[in-house]
Amino acid sequence: MKRTLPQSFVLYSGLVVVLLIIGLPFWWVITGSIKVPREIIARVPTMFPQSFTLQHFEKLFQSTDFPAYLVNSIGVALFSTVITVALALPAAYAFFRMRFPGRAALYRLILLAYAFPTIVVLIPIYGFFAKVGLIDTRTSLVIINVAFALPFSIWMMRSFLSTVPREIEEAAVIDGAPARVILLRIMAPLIAPGIASVAIFTFIASWTEYLFASVLIVSDARRTIPVGFAGIIGQYQIDWGLLLAGATAATIPVVILFAFVGRWFVSGLTEGAVK
Amino acid sequence: MTSPRLAFLFVTPALLFLAAVLGRPLLQAVVLSFQNVGVIGTTGSWVGFENYATILGNTAFWNAFGRSALWVFANAVVQTIMALGVALLLNQKFPGVRIARTWIILTWIVPTVVVVIIWRWLLSTSGGMINPLLIQLGVIDRPVGFFATREGAMATLVMINSWRWFPFTALMMLAGLTRIPGDLYEAARIDGAGAMKRFTRITWPLLQPTLLVLGIVGTLLSFNVFDVIWLVTAGGPSQATQTLPVLIYETAFKGYRLSEAATISVLTSILLMTFALLATRAMTASEEAR
Numbered sequence: 278m279k280r281t282l283p284q285s286f287v288l289y290s291g292l293v294v295v296l297l298i299i300g301l302p303f304w305w306v307i308t309g310s311i312k313v314p315r316e317i318i319a320r321v322p323t324m325f326p327q328s329f330t331l332q333h334f335e336k337l338f339q340s341t342d343f344p345a346y347l348v349n350s351i352g353v354a355l356f357s358t359v360i361t362v363a364l365a366l367p368a369a370y371a372f373f374r375m376r377f378p379g380r381a382a383l384y385r386l387i388l389l390a391y392a393f394p395t396i397v398v399l400i401p402i403y404g405f406f407a408k409v410g411l412i413d414t415r416t417s418l419v420i421i422n423v424a425f426a427l428p429f430s431i432w433m434m435r436s437f438l439s440t441v442p443r444e445i446e447e448a449a450v451i452d453g454a455p456a457r458v459i460l461l462r463i464m465a466p467l468i469a470p471g472i473a474s475v476a477i478f479t480f481i482a483s484w485t486e487y488l489f490a491s492v493l494i495v496s497d498a499r500r501t502i503p504v505g506f507a508g509i510i511g512q513y514q515i516d517w518g519l520l521l522a523g524a525t526a527a528t529i530p531v532v533i534l535f536a537f538v539g540r541w542f543v544s545g546l547t548e549g550a551v552k
Numbered sequence: 553m554t555s556p557r558l559a560f561l562f563v564t565p566a567l568l569f570l571a572a573v574l575g576r577p578l579l580q581a582v583v584l585s586f587q588n589v590g591v592i593g594t595t596g597s598w599v600g601f602e603n604y605a606t607i608l609g610n611t612a613f614w615n616a617f618g619r620s621a622l623w624v625f626a627n628a629v630v631q632t633i634m635a636l637g638v639a640l641l642l643n644q645k646f647p648g649v650r651i652a653r654t655w656i657i658l659t660w661i662v663p664t665v666v667v668v669i670i671w672r673w674l675l676s677t678s679g680g681m682i683n684p685l686l687i688q689l690g691v692i693d694r695p696v697g698f699f700a701t702r703e704g705a706m707a708t709l710v711m712i713n714s715w716r717w718f719p720f721t722a723l724m725m726l727a728g729l730t731r732i733p734g735d736l737y738e739a740a741r742i743d744g745a746g747a748m749k750r751f752t753r754i755t756w757p758l759l760q761p762t763l764l765v766l767g768i769v770g771t772l773l774s775f776n777v778f779d780v781i782w783l784v785t786a787g788g789p790s791q792a793t794q795t796l797p798v799l800i801y802e803t804a805f806k807g808y809r810l811s812e813a814a815t816i817s818v819l820t821s822i823l824l825m826t827f828a829l830l831a832t833r834a835m836t837a838s839e840e841a842r
Contacts, residue, residue: 299656364566371560377556392772431566487782487783506663517679540650
């Protein structure tokens with residue numbers, strides 16, 4: 278099918294508008310982080326930086342706890358991701374490829390997790406973690422992140438599992454392979470894009486989690502980026518250069534990650550949605 | 553093909569984890585709502601339905617409830633319009649469409665705190681880009697404080713949250729669009745139907761199931777939004793943006809009335825569950841009727 282000239286015009290101008298709506302704020306923030314303070318608060322903002330400085334990044338990494346936040350965030354996100362995949366893969370396999378009594382009811386019960394306001398859990402969890410000595414530990418954040426990512430992860434695996442022909446498993450069963458081997462050696466490689474999707478979802482969710490991290494972590498050195506960074510906002514007389522440098526630095530890790538597995542993630546998201 | 557025992561072995565770790573971290577606290581929240589615990593870590597005694605009476609007779613609760621309803625509705629409208637436009641664009645063929653479909657979601661993968669800083673800066677009156685831009689476009693004639701008025705703060709927050717979420721919604725809609733068979737459009741074209749007619753007669757009706765699912769999921773997701781609101785306005789000015797999650801947080805961690813906070817959360821849960829249940833039922837009913 279061919280587009281007429283007006284149709285092409287609508288399509289491309291629409292795309293430009295979307296690009297501006299999404300891209301322009303990021304452009305302004307990233308370029309803002311290398312402008313000198315005087316240019317940042319100039320009454321007539323500049324589209325392209327007229328000055329260049331790394332002073333904001335220097336301040337961010339030398340006189341704030343940002344490096345610690347960064348390390349904490351990466352650690353919490355990585356552990357959350359590994360544990361979520363380890364729990365979600367067998368569970369999803371059982372839910373969508375095996376039969377057992379109560380399967381449908383249990384699956385529905387799991388999805389019910391999202392019908393509650395997340396904040397409901399926060400109050401009792403705080404009491405529970407205080408009792409078992411988990412307050413102010415990064416472990417507590419991993420536990421929380423896994424719990425909230427798990428139901429969605431199981432759901433997302435579904436569409437990927439359904440693309441694997443049953444014959445492959447049946448052949449393996451006939452050959453006498455135990456289920457564990459079928460799952461890890463045969464299914465896992467075939468649904469690698471699904472595993473990648475779940476992994477990146479959990480990583481991003483953990484990377485951005487604010488509410489629990491703001492309550493469960495007390496000492497500054499154990500904070501993750503969202504909470505530690507939010508603290509910087511209030512701590513200093515608003516220093517936009519510092520905040521823009523922080524925003525840039527907090528964005529880069531997820532962008533790098535997304536550059537590698539983003540395509541899989543988006544297909545995982547959209548294919549799951551139509552099933 | 554395999555034994556149920558093995559299947560249980562596979563699901564049990566995930567189930568136990570969820571039961572311990574989400575299930576148990578949920579039940580404890582219910583218990584807490586019938587007690588009078590103040591500061592976290594202290595114990596209380598049983599008070600029956602006293603908290604429920606207090607909360608239901610409390611105007612702060614009903615005001616927050618109204619704001620939450622407005623918040624969910626406004627976000628749904630703004631995001632649906634933006635996302636539908638984007639989904640229709642991304643459903644076309646053009647060079648770079650794959651890259652566009654992946655990177656569109658950039659606003660959703662960065663931490664909320666980054667979104668907050670981006671918009672607080674762009675909207676600020678010292679150095680922000682939006683005020684000069686609007687002045688140049690002739691929309692306003694002098695800088696405005698976007699968070700200064702009650703209505704302004706709410707509207708601005710809706711825009712910020714929608715900016716974060718509309719690409720996600722757009723991708724979900726795109727998934728629904730790609731499921732509409734191409735031959736339908738071919739046939740309509742042969743019959744001489746214009747672009748507008750093809751949209752109203754094919755795309756829109758066939759997208760209904762997707763929109764319905766998104767309506768349910770989106771309602772739950774927007775309802776739960778806490779960090780954007782908290783980090784931008786902290787519920788202000790004078791409670792104008794204090795939605796239910798903000799109220800719960802403030803009651804528990806600023807007002808030290810834990811049991812009252814638990815009561816509000818239980819009431820909120822009942823509300824959301826009822827909504828989810830009724831909406832899913834309506835959806836299955838409409839699917840069966842089709």
